[in-house]
Amino acid sequence: MTLTGARVALLTQHGKERVLSPALLSGVGAMVEVVCGFDTDRLGTFTREVGRRDSQLETARQKARIAIELSGHAVGLGSEGAFIPSPWGIGSWNVELVALIDTRLGIEVVGMAHGPARHVHGTARSIAELKDIAMRAGFPEHGLVTRPDGPEAPGAVKGIVSWPSLRAAFRSARAASPDGTVFVESDLRAHFNPTRMGTIARAGADLAARLATPCPACGIAGFGWLESVTGQPCSACGTATEQVRADIHACVRCPYREERPYHGAASPAHCPWCNP
Numbered sequence: 001m002t003l004t005g006a007r008v009a010l011l012t013q014h015g016k017e018r019v020l021s022p023a024l025l026s027g028v029g030a031m032v033e034v035v036c037g038f039d040t041d042r043l044g045t046f047t048r049e050v051g052r053r054d055s056q057l058e059t060a061r062q063k064a065r066i067a068i069e070l071s072g073h074a075v076g077l078g079s080e081g082a083f084i085p086s087p088w089g090i091g092s093w094n095v096e097l098v099a100l101i102d103t104r105l106g107i108e109v110v111g112m113a114h115g116p117a118r119h120v121h122g123t124a125r126s127i128a129e130l131k132d133i134a135m136r137a138g139f140p141e142h143g144l145v146t147r148p149d150g151p152e153a154p155g156a157v158k159g160i161v162s163w164p165s166l167r168a169a170f171r172s173a174r175a176a177s178p179d180g181t182v183f184v185e186s187d188l189r190a191h192f193n194p195t196r197m198g199t200i201a202r203a204g205a206d207l208a209a210r211l212a213t214p215c216p217a218c219g220i221a222g223f224g225w226l227e228s229v230t231g232q233p234c235s236a237c238g239t240a241t242e243q244v245r246a247d248i249h250a251c252v253r254c255p256y257r258e259e260r261p262y263h264g265a266a267s268p269a270h271c272p273w274c275n276p
Contacts, residue, residue: 003211003221004029008100009071011035011063015191016079019201020098024077027208028221032077035067046083046188047145047156056082057110060099074104079200083119083188092119094196096203100211107252109222111207118142118195121151121185130170133184139166143192145185146170148177158187217256226250226257235265239273 008030010017021032043059044052052059063078079098086093094117100109120137124130137144140161146169147156155176157169173182190197210224225247232243243266250257268274 003075003102006030006075006102007071007073008032008075008077009035009067009073010077010079011038011040011067011070012079012190013040014189016197016200019197020077020079020204023201023204023208024211027205028211030075030211033071033073035071037070038066047158047185048152049156056080056095056097057099060097060110061101061108064099064101068101068103075100075102077101079190079203081188081190081196081200083117086116092117094119094199096196096199098200098203098207100207105220105253107220107222109207109210109224109252111203111205111210113199113202113206115199115202116195117199118193119186119188121183123150124170124182124184125174125180127167127170130166130182130184134166137184137186138195141194143187143189145187146173147183148173149179149181150183151185153183158189159192160187161192215251215254215256216258218251218254220251220253222252224249229259232262232264232266234268234271234274236268236274237271239271241266241270241272243270 010032017032017034024030024032044050060078060080064076068076077100082095084093095114098111118138122133124133144160145156145158147153160166160169170182174180211221213223214221215223227248228244229246230242230244231240232245234241246259246261248257248259
């Protein structure tokens with residue numbers, strides 16, 4: 001039971017079909033069709049005008065459900081991103097989820113990818129300071145947003161992708177600021193952030209790979225990783241550690257699961273007995 005030939009409705013207004021359509025077409029033979037008629041900014045914006053009320057995964061699910069409702073198709077696709085601190089404590093990290101809901105098969109399959117992000121912000125009072133922020137943000141390939149004063153101030157100008165537009169937005173924001181301060185940040189919408197779009201592409205490829213993997217028990221598409229289990233034994237004393245000892249792969253519909261253990265043992269550096 002596959003998605004070959006299925007029409008998949010994608011709710012997006014930020015060009016995500018450019019990377020998700022090729023992934024699903026080449027991976028499982030499904031055809032992605034963009035759905036309009038709903039402003040996805042109502043579910044949350046990166047520039048904080050609208051806070052995201054639900055989790056990242058639930059928001060992706062909502063987009064898939066809305067796509068099904070608006071299109072009348074049986075299969076919907078929703079994508080949602082998040083930015084968190086880097087695991088190494090320097091810079092920002094982008095996590096992307098792509099959720100597919102198939103009402104014919106009664107399944108939900110999620111693809112995921114993560115990686116370093118182009119997510120820069122700062123304040124500028126001069127063209128020199130503005131240029132410094134812009135260069136660190138990868139401008140003009142990566143878009144920018146400006147606003148007077150600080151990150152919560154009204155008057156944001158989004159989608160800035162040229163130096164003349166950036167200088168004009170900067171002058172306007174500086175004139176509107178009581179102390180001449182302009183807040184500048186990366187535009188994190190996918191169509192203005194190629195680094196994020198690349199991560200979405202990898203999430204789409206992950207989704208396609210899962211959709212191409214049938215469950216060994218029932219044959220339904222979407223078999224794959226569910227969770228990791230800690231408890232890898234210490235190589236010196238055998239004590240269970242917090243290191244991953246196995247991955248659990250599961251079906252998205254039937255109860256079938258597989259435990260796939262990691263080979264080897266954990267370093268004593270991670271052992272609560274050897275290194276308390």
